[in-house]
Amino acid sequence: MKKKIIAALNEKARAIERLAKGEEKTAAALGGPPAMPQGCTTIFDTGWETNPRPTYPIGNCQASARDFHGCAGDCWWPAQVPDGLTNHSDFDVACPNIARDWRNLKYE
Amino acid sequence: MRWQRLLFVGLAAILCAAAAGRAAAGERFYYLGYEIIQVIDGDTDAIVADIPITGASREAAFSADRKFLYVASNRHLVHQVDLARNRVVATTDVSNDGWDRVMFGFVLDPDGRTAYGGFMSRRTAAGEVVIGTPVVAQFELETGKLLRSVEVPWGVAHLVSVKGGTMLYAFGQDLYKIDTTGRDLKITGTLPMFERKMNMLPFWDYAFDNGGLASMNYYTPEFMGLMLVDQQTGEISEIPLKGDPAMAYSVVLSPDRTRAYAVMDELTVIDLVGKTYLESMPIAEGTCYAVNVSGDGRKVYAAGGGSTLTVYDAGTLKVLKVLQMASDGMDLRRINF
Numbered sequence: 001m002k003k004k005i006i007a008a009l010n011e012k013a014r015a016i017e018r019l020a021k022g023e024e025k026t027a028a029a030l031g032g033p034p035a036m037p038q039g040c041t042t043i044f045d046t047g048w049e050t051n052p053r054p055t056y057p058i059g060n061c062q063a064s065a066r067d068f069h070g071c072a073g074d075c076w077w078p079a080q081v082p083d084g085l086t087n088h089s090d091f092d093v094a095c096p097n098i099a100r101d102w103r104n105l106k107y108e
Numbered sequence: 109m110r111w112q113r114l115l116f117v118g119l120a121a122i123l124c125a126a127a128a129g130r131a132a133a134g135e136r137f138y139y140l141g142y143e144i145i146q147v148i149d150g151d152t153d154a155i156v157a158d159i160p161i162t163g164a165s166r167e168a169a170f171s172a173d174r175k176f177l178y179v180a181s182n183r184h185l186v187h188q189v190d191l192a193r194n195r196v197v198a199t200t201d202v203s204n205d206g207w208d209r210v211m212f213g214f215v216l217d218p219d220g221r222t223a224y225g226g227f228m229s230r231r232t233a234a235g236e237v238v239i240g241t242p243v244v245a246q247f248e249l250e251t252g253k254l255l256r257s258v259e260v261p262w263g264v265a266h267l268v269s270v271k272g273g274t275m276l277y278a279f280g281q282d283l284y285k286i287d288t289t290g291r292d293l294k295i296t297g298t299l300p301m302f303e304r305k306m307n308m309l310p311f312w313d314y315a316f317d318n319g320g321l322a323s324m325n326y327y328t329p330e331f332m333g334l335m336l337v338d339q340q341t342g343e344i345s346e347i348p349l350k351g352d353p354a355m356a357y358s359v360v361l362s363p364d365r366t367r368a369y370a371v372m373d374e375l376t377v378i379d380l381v382g383k384t385y386l387e388s389m390p391i392a393e394g395t396c397y398a399v400n401v402s403g404d405g406r407k408v409y410a411a412g413g414g415s416t417l418t419v420y421d422a423g424t425l426k427v428l429k430v431l432q433m434a435s436d437g438m439d440l441r442r443i444n445f
Contacts, residue, residue: 061395062373066414069142069436070397073164074183074212084164085210089182092164096142096435097415 068098082107135403135444136191138177139411140165141435145179147194150402150442153419153429157194161187165438167214169223170316174443178223178249183210186223186249191443200252207231207240213267213278217288222246222255224276224288226264244278244286244293258293260284266310268322270342277337279310279324283344299344305329312358315339317400317442318365325359325370334359334368334378350384357397357413362422363405371399371410375420389425393418398440412437 008014061067069092071077073084082088088107095101135150142164147157163181170177176197177189188198202225203209213226225247229240242264245257263280270277276286276293283299301308308326315322315337322337326346332353336345356370359378367386368378373395376388391410398412401422408425411417417431417440 061413063394063414066395066436069164070413070438073166073438085183089163092142092435096144097433098436099414 063099065098065102133445135442137400137409137417138168138441138443139417139433139437140168140179140398140439140441141415141433141437144434145177145189146433148417148431150444153407153431155431155433158434159189159194159196161189161196162199166311167211168439168441169214169216170441170443171216171220172218173220174445177441177443178214178216180211180214180225183212184208186214186252188249191445198250200247200249202227202247202252202254204252205254212265213244215267215269215276216249217246217269218273221249223249224267224269226260226267226278227254227257244276244284246288246293256291256293258286258295260286260295266313266324268313268315268337268339270337270339272340275342277342277344279308285342301326306333308335309357312398312439313337314358314360314400314441318361319363321361321365323359323361323368325356327353332356334380336361347380347383349378350382354378354385354388358399360399360401362401363403369399369401369408369422371396375399375408375410375425377425387425391418392427393430397438400440400442403442403444409440411440 008017068081072081075083075085082091091107094104137148137150139146139148143161145159145161146155149156161179161181163185165179165181166183167180168177175191177191179187179189181187184201184203186200187196190197202211207229208231209227209229211225211227214223216223224244226244228242231238241259242262243257244260244264245254247254260278261280264278266279268277274289276288278284278286281302283301284295285297287294287296305328306326308324310324313322313324320339324335326333326335331348333349334347354370354376355372356376357372359368359370361368366380368380370376370378374388374390377386379386393414393416395413396410400409406422408420408422409417415433415436417433418427419429421428
């Protein structure tokens with residue numbers, strides 16, 4: 001029997017585990033058409049920026065601002081930064097240099 | 109003496125005409141930024157020109173005659189940059205027939221009139237979203253019109269042209285070999301990568317800068333490796349590296365091809381003979397996407413990601429200069445005139 005290594009600890013987590021009536025599991029990573037907004041790249045490089053080196057600097061790109069345009073322009077993280085492929089394709093006009101121009105960021 | 113003066117004037121006119129349309133001799137680096145491309149002189153490492161463009165630059169390709177640089181931006185525009193005049197002379201949009209396309213992967217065809225891209229597409233019909241099949245397609249540089257295409261698996265993110273443009277290598281979860289010689293584009297082979305646990309972000313290959321050898325880094329759960337693609341023969345070499353993996357976005361080869369330089373948060377020197385790492389040091393300015401090397405191999409350049417370009421002595425890795433660029437950047441490409 002496969003050992004369950006993650007357990008739901010609260011009602012919200014248990015609700016996430018339950019499927020609503022009539023609902024089916026839909027997440028399908030790396031198979032068939034991508035279950036993500038069309039336009040987001042689908043290449044398999046998950047974990048690239050987790051950067052698991054044992055020594056300094058541990059963590060993501062540093063400073064994170066240096067990776068902002070890379071994340072936004074190709075829609076890598078559309079919930080966290082402007083979605084550069086669909087809704088905010090010209091945000092870089094006001095913010096070509098994030099470290100300098102971040103105050104000009106205006107998107108919803 | 110009049111005929112001598114006329115001869116002199118005539119020769120001068122001929123020389124001026126020959127020089128027109130040709131960039132000044134020397135080495136140039138092109139910093140591909142956001143709404144701008146900046147030109148760096150390889151001798152002085154100074155910014156010598158700004159070229160306004162529209163959008164966030166991504167892929168780029170030099171024309172065979174070295175007169176133009178084609179830069180793809182916003183994943184659907186292609187700008188033709190005149191390298192002698194340092195200005196955009198034409199722009200094409202591949203979203204031009206009712207389809208909204210994004211292009212991952214861009215290479216020129218040797219015919220000089222067309223190019224290939226990896227496309228995902230979408231449109232709306234009667235209020236419903238319609239998703240097109242992912243394709244690698246040939247399109248006209250002047251109009252952006254797609255001429256022919258072949259369906260490819262989801263995830264193609266990069267193209268490398270080999271064997272004089274008669275074959276394309278499309279990089280996705282696996283590597284798909286596409287024959288361009290027939291009436292239709294045709295996938296003729298697949299190099300498995302996914303089932304071999306190879307993980308790759310092949311946005312930078314520096315094939316032109318490396319003299320016809322594309323260089324990309326990949327990862328397995330155990331090691332980092334380099335994948336080299338010989339554009340002339342199509343041969344693919346995989347070089348697993350010994351030691352703890354260095355994290356890198358991109359990698360470029362030294363001119364003598366005994367070393368490679370990789371960047372992300374560090375600049376890492378790789379021994380291609382011993383297939384191991386020689387040295388690694390944090391980049392003081394922070395994460396970089398792009399790396400390049402001078403034609404004589406004496407200087408290494410780390411740039412992009414953020415808005416800096418750092419010049420290193422290749423032998424000592426001592427910082428020689430840090431340029432503050434006008435924008436953040438995606439890539440740094442080199443050409444010798």
